[in-house]
Structure formats: structure tokens, C-alpha cells
Amino acid sequence: MDRPAGAAGARPASGYGEARTTCPEAPAQPALADLDWPVRTERLVLRPARSEDAAAIWPWLGDPDVQRWTTTLSATPEAHQQWWDHRLDTTVVAELDGTIVATGMIRRDDAWGQADVAEQARGTVAEIGWVLDPAHQGQGLGTELAAALRDLAFDGLGVRRVVAECFAANLASRRVMEKIGLRHEATHRQDSLHRSGEWMDGMSYAQLAGEHEGTPLPATEG
Numbered sequence: 001m002d003r004p005a006g007a008a009g010a011r012p013a014s015g016y017g018e019a020r021t022t023c024p025e026a027p028a029q030p031a032l033a034d035l036d037w038p039v040r041t042e043r044l045v046l047r048p049a050r051s052e053d054a055a056a057i058w059p060w061l062g063d064p065d066v067q068r069w070t071t072t073l074s075a076t077p078e079a080h081q082q083w084w085d086h087r088l089d090t091t092v093v094a095e096l097d098g099t100i101v102a103t104g105m106i107r108r109d110d111a112w113g114q115a116d117v118a119e120q121a122r123g124t125v126a127e128i129g130w131v132l133d134p135a136h137q138g139q140g141l142g143t144e145l146a147a148a149l150r151d152l153a154f155d156g157l158g159v160r161r162v163v164a165e166c167f168a169a170n171l172a173s174r175r176v177m178e179k180i181g182l183r184h185e186a187t188h189r190q191d192s193l194h195r196s197g198e199w200m201d202g203m204s205y206a207q208l209a210g211e212h213e214g215t216p217l218p219a220t221e222g
């Protein structure tokens with residue numbers, strides 16, 4: 001995560017003749033665009049999203065079965081293009097035999113931390129998400145994409161925690177989360193307003209880098 005130049009570590013002069021010291025800048029955190037692309041899975045080729053990809057995904061992103069669970073419903077191709085262009089930094093597309101069949105999100109975020117250590121918590125979490133063309137669902141491609149997003153977050157961005165969230169009623173997405181090794185962490189009772197007007201349960205899943213590498217979690221505190 002970028003921070004304003006000079007924001008970190010400039011201590012005031014001590015008044016005892018010491019030179020003003022500056023803490024070394026925290027190492028820059030890679031962004032999605034900095035990673036090695038394309039990324040290949042067994043069947044998919046992933047690359048960062050481009051503005052012109054909006055037109056390719058518009059025909060299937062508006063499918064009612066897809067829209068049922070996605071966050072944004074664009075009313076027109078123009079609105080869709082605007083929405084797409086605002087998220088290019090955090091979006092990848094997945095191609096199958098040269099056709100875009102899915103989009104994925106990897107968004108670096110800050111973990112919560114006490115104020116005096118908040119700097120060390122910056123950019124240590126990534127949220128991942130996915131949408132697949134309905135014509136290609138049910139063949140394991142969603143799981144293949146989600147696993148690649150998880151790996152990009154841990155191994156590419158170097159975060160210590162990956163999270164994913166969904167409506168509890170979105171059984172396919174929950175299953176994908178489980179299949180890629182995310183743990184169910186919370187069910188939030190009727191916290192999420194669906195565009196149908198219904199307040200639905202939401203679910204959070206997560207995995208820590210250590211778990212990803214095979215280290216079992218210690219018992220929960222408390």
C-alpha cells in the first residue's frame with residue numbers, strides 16, 4: 001500500500017546535537033500489476049483486467065443467475081464500463097481457450113491493529129472474489145480460479161491473511177471457499193441487504209499464510 005512521501009518515521013530533532021534520524025521506509029508492497037503475468041492454471045490463463053475487457057464480460061455478467069449474488073448491477077453498458085474502469089487495479093480476468101470466462105478480485109486491505117502498531121498491519125490482508133460465465137459453471141473452473149487468486153494473494157502480494165465473503169445462501173460460492181481451504185469464520189445474522197429487499201445472513205471465510213503452508217492453527221483464545 002502506498003503512503004504519502006515522507007509520512008513515515010521522521011523523528012523530531014532531539015535538541016542534544018544529534019542529527020535528525022529517519023526510520024527506514026517500510027518495504028514497498030507489490031500491487032497486482034507488479035506480479036508476473038500471465039498466470040496459468042490447469043485450464044485458465046489469468047491476467048490483469050483491461051478497460052476493453054468490459055465489453056467481453058457484459059453479456060454474461062448481467063445474467064440473472066450471476067447477478068443474484070454479485071455486488072453491483074449495472075443498468076447499461078456505459079454504467080458497466082464506468083464500474084469496470086474503477087476496479088481495474090484489483091481485478092483479473094481468466095481466459096479459457098482465449099475467451100474471457102471469469103473475473104476475479106484481489107484487493108489488498110489493512111488489518112485492524114491498535115493505533116501504535118497500525119503501520120505494521122497495513123496491507124496485510126487480501127479479500128478475494130470471483131464471478132464465472134454461467135456457460136462454464138459446474139466444471140470446477142470457479143474453484144480453479146479461486147485457488148489461483150488465493151495463491152496470488154499469499155505468494156504474489158505476500159499478505160498474511162486471505163478473506164472471502166458471501167451471502168450465506170450462495171451455496172456454490174461457499175463450497176468454492178471450502179474447496180480452496182478457507183475456513184468458515186463467521187455467520188453474520190441478517191447483516192446483508194439483498195437487492196430483493198431481504199436482509200440475509202452473510203458469511204466470512206479466511207485462511208492464514210501459515211495454514212496455507214500447512215501449519216495448523218493453535219486453539220482459539222478465550
Ligand SMILES: CC(C)(COP(=O)(O)OP(=O)(O)OC[C@H]1O[C@@H](n2cnc3c(N)ncnc32)[C@H](O)[C@@H]1OP(=O)(O)O)[C@@H](O)C(=O)NCCC(=O)NCCS
Pocket residue numbers: 065066067069070129130131132133136137138139140141142143144165166167170171172173175176
Ligand atoms: C461461485 C461460482 C464462481 C462457482 O463456479 P463453478 O465453476 O460452478 O464452481 P465449481 O464447479 O468449481 O464448484 C462449485 C461447487 O459448488 C457446488 N454447488 C454449486 N451449486 C450449488 C448449490 N446450489 N448448492 C450446493 N452446492 C452447489 C458444486 O457441486 C461444487 O462443489 P463439488 O465440487 O463439491 O460438487 C459461480 O457459481 C458463479 O460465478 N456464481 C455467480 C457469481 C457469484 O456468486 N460470485 C461469488 C460472489 S461471493
